[in-house]
Amino acid sequence: MKRTFKLTAGLLAVALSSSMLLVACGQQSDAEGGAGTPEKSYKFRLADNHAPDYPTVIGDKKFAELVEQRTNGRIKIDVFPSGQLGDEKAVIEQVQLGAIEFTRVNTAPLAEFNSQFGVFSLPYIFDSDEHLWRFLNGDGQKLLDGMESSRMKGLAYYDSGSRSFYSREPLASLDDLQGKKIRVQQNKINMDLISALGASPTPMAFGEVYSSLQTGVIDGAENNWPSIYSTRHYEVAKHVIVDSHQRQPEVLLMSKSAWDRLSESDRKIIKEAAMESVATQREAWKKMEDEAIAKLKEAGVTITEVTDLKPWQDATRSVIDKHGAEFKEVLEQVSKAKLEQAGKESGQNTAG
Numbered sequence: 001m002k003r004t005f006k007l008t009a010g011l012l013a014v015a016l017s018s019s020m021l022l023v024a025c026g027q028q029s030d031a032e033g034g035a036g037t038p039e040k041s042y043k044f045r046l047a048d049n050h051a052p053d054y055p056t057v058i059g060d061k062k063f064a065e066l067v068e069q070r071t072n073g074r075i076k077i078d079v080f081p082s083g084q085l086g087d088e089k090a091v092i093e094q095v096q097l098g099a100i101e102f103t104r105v106n107t108a109p110l111a112e113f114n115s116q117f118g119v120f121s122l123p124y125i126f127d128s129d130e131h132l133w134r135f136l137n138g139d140g141q142k143l144l145d146g147m148e149s150s151r152m153k154g155l156a157y158y159d160s161g162s163r164s165f166y167s168r169e170p171l172a173s174l175d176d177l178q179g180k181k182i183r184v185q186q187n188k189i190n191m192d193l194i195s196a197l198g199a200s201p202t203p204m205a206f207g208e209v210y211s212s213l214q215t216g217v218i219d220g221a222e223n224n225w226p227s228i229y230s231t232r233h234y235e236v237a238k239h240v241i242v243d244s245h246q247r248q249p250e251v252l253l254m255s256k257s258a259w260d261r262l263s264e265s266d267r268k269i270i271k272e273a274a275m276e277s278v279a280t281q282r283e284a285w286k287k288m289e290d291e292a293i294a295k296l297k298e299a300g301v302t303i304t305e306v307t308d309l310k311p312w313q314d315a316t317r318s319v320i321d322k323h324g325a326e327f328k329e330v331l332e333q334v335s336k337a338k339l340e341q342a343g344k345e346s347g348q349n350t351a352g
């Protein structure tokens with residue numbers, strides 16, 4: 001079935017009277033559906049702030065490919081990587097308005113639009129990637145469902161590993177972080193976290209971090225291995241301390257206004273394609289995490305593993321005290337996932 005964006009005369013009249021709506025939901029046209037029912041065609045945009053070969057963009061493309069295949073080309077999703085459509089905050093605003101239909105963003109900026117995602121910004125609440133994913137695949141799905149109140153539709157989580165600090169000057173202990181100007185994502189809990197660790201938080205868009213490190217506007221930042229590597233921040237900030245203070249996953253989401261215009265069967269295709277793209281994204285993630293660590297070592301970056309997390313956890317207890325109550329129920333689910341994961345691991349040990 002060949003897709004065409006030419007509007008029929010009848011549709012044109014409707015389109016003219018509701019041009020705002022049409023712009024808001026991507027281009028659309030009629031195509032012949034089954035049993036003579038016209039099925040709508042759509043051309044949507046998906047924004048991502050990472051480079052084309054970054055794992056999230058690999059996931060986005062897989063998602064778009066599955067949707068296109070399963071709708072015989074009726075729904076086409078163009079992926080715009082490298083922040084071409086704006087930084088995360090600006091893109092989320094556009095998605096809420098319906099001007100951009102899809103995006104992949106991190107939960108930290110998302111929390112400023114749907115506060116429940118702030119739970120992922122709380123320090124040291126997940127022990128491991130396995131603990132995080134047990135939560136995400138279980139109760140974590142409820143957070144995605146809860147996005148409708150913010151005019152968005154949560155589709156799936158993507159992997160983002162864990163975040164650690166890196167800086168221009170040697171960074172081998174919590175003491176070394178004192179007084180340092182550290183860039184943070186635009187998120188209030190993250191600001192409190194940096195202050196609690198004795199550093200000075202500087203919120204800034206992702207795309208500005210390289211030059212700010214280079215010129216010394218900031219002393220350091222924090223992120224996961226693939227981001228430190230793909231942005232080349234390690235060229236100007238050669239010291240990493242691995243404390244894994246947060247595991248803030250990525251979210252693939254859709255504008256609620258675009259979602260509302262789809263048929264039930266198209267919604268099902270979109271949701272299933274998103275969930276299925278997770279395996280591709282996570283595989284690419286694992287590969288790039290290993291590659292990033294190897295490349296940083298090769299480039300002479302100093303890497304210090306924190307062996308005793310207690311002083312870091314103690315220093316940031318105030319962040320949990322201040323913000324924890326807002327996430328009481330979710331935090332209980334996070335604890336439940338921890339017990340389940342521990343149970344599974346001990347079962348495996350006994351079995352093995």
Ligand code: GTR
Nearest residue numbers: 105106160185206223224227
């Ligand atoms: C990355 C994340 C980006 C962005 C970035 C940041 O890990 O994938 O979407 O949030 O961190 O620090 O701004």
